[in-house]
Amino acid sequence: MSRFRKLIEQAQPDLVGQDLSRPFEELGVDSFDLMNLRVGLERELGEEISDTQWTEFTSLAQIVSYCESRDGDGPTLYGINQDTEDGYVRRFELNMPQMAIESLSESWLFKEIGASHWELLCAGLGQRSAALADEMGNRLYATFARVRHDATQPLSSFEEAEDVRLSGEISRFGGGMYISRFELESLAAQDKRIVSQMITSFSRRGGEGNTNLVKSQPQVAENSITDLAQPPQFVEEYRRIKKGTQDTLGLGGMTLQLTDAIETEFEYELNPYHDLNGVGLLYFAAYPIIADTCEAQHFNAHAASGDTRWELRWSTLARDIMYYANCDITDTIVYRLHSHRIEGGRLATTASLSRKSDGALMAKVFVVKAERL
Template sequence: MPHLSGCGLSENWLLKELGHRHWTMLAETAGSEGPDFRDEEGRPVYAAFCAVRLGDARLELGAENGRLVIRSALRRVSRTQIESRHELLIDGRAAGTLEMISTFIKRTGRGNHCVARVALDGLMPVDPAPSELAALAASLRSKRLSRHLGFDLAADTRGIAEFTFDPCPEQDFNGAGFLYFPSFPAFVDRAEWQIDRHRASLAGRETFYYGNVDPGEDIRVILVGEQPDAGARLWRIERTGSRSLLAEIFTRRAERPERREAPVSLR
């Protein structure tokens, strides 16, 4: 039951599970008994996600007593970045693909604003095949891209609607003290629920991460653009005080047939 939401397989649970799988697979390739990475000075090093893309999603197929199969692969795409790919099958039916790009970071000061990328030794060699998602994330972060998925990325950030949230340490942050990466799309879902109570099933989502906050800092979730015919919306998440950009999230929804009602175990 923890694997499910009221709309099928829980995206929030899925992100947490595959984030953990990404981390443990990485530790295994490094020959480590557990995902405890350190820099040369013994300080903790974490795998922070730069981009997560869910495609061809059919999460509404998930139901009680169903069978979820996840096929995962991991590769190193640069000196500091790791990519994992996870294919989802629910009761033998394709339910989506999740791609994740992480980079190693360490704290350089107090709080979650002071972090830096770091390279670690002892990992798998870099795969020479380029990563389209890593390249896309770099282009968005550096603002070299003017349009993506039909959206004008220079659009007025005041947007169509905006919502303010105060992330809770017990619900929204992880054990390392960072605002947890699944919390970002969860805030978008909460905001979207306020404006669209009849939204369709999730068909795809791309989340690009640029920053983090400390407990006690508010965030602003802004609907920047929408394409009703395509069921697509572009959201931005900002730190309320400085208005610095924390994430961009592209969400696409599609009408589906009513999901089956059956005695159904993702327990």
């Protein structure tokens, strides 16, 4: 057996014995799987496979054949730079721009860690964000795959004028996947911190609009970001949930059951001034706010007279978002609440966001909130 085929089967055991000449879609191989496989194959081959060549492949058999034909021809390009400084520290005083509903703003938190991730990424690649392009000159965008934060105390415990410190670091798996970890900790109170993790890859527009984003990777002279020998568990869990092979998720001290059942659904009309980013894509930081807006709309509509508004009753303790697609400015988003459970002063919800235009799943949103005292 070709060692390249063996590598593919080791990475994805469900492909053992399969006919690899079948199209990717028939084998259940998606763009995230291909990105993982590309890293392993390039390392085994000892050279990068150009984007021009990669986009021509329609089956794994073609990839194996190409690797066998190139075996031994290229230089080894991958290694771990132990001397690279992949992190930084910042300090903030929490004031009105960082606050919302008398607590730390989750929208600000997403934007801040996203910008910090992007800053570390560009520094490691030695490029300004606007200059990042693939080998064909296509503009590249950081595409978020997963963002998760876990707090020791709910966001409502953070107060105005409180000093906090944000520290972070970044690593990568090959040239196309970047993983970061940030910690926001209070300097005024012990054991009050938020640990955030995220995964991004790179995409280019494959045509008009935002619904056809194609995975790619930047063409840079040097990449100083530490290269991991294998994808971390955080990445592997994302893959299992996307594939439907994991049916529970631990979050905020609770176990969430992953289900497709629907308790309710709402349509959300995009607000371009708030929801879209500078390049016209639905901003990754808008996804949790859209989900929370629809969640509150549902529970406020079913509240008894005199009940505290939903937004004032609950504060985020942990959130995990898995991103799958984007949308156009003309699209409507369908929010679906799949489950909710209140237990011991905590609320766990599972939800999803989809495009109304074609039904494509855009994200899964998992949240645990604590009841405000």
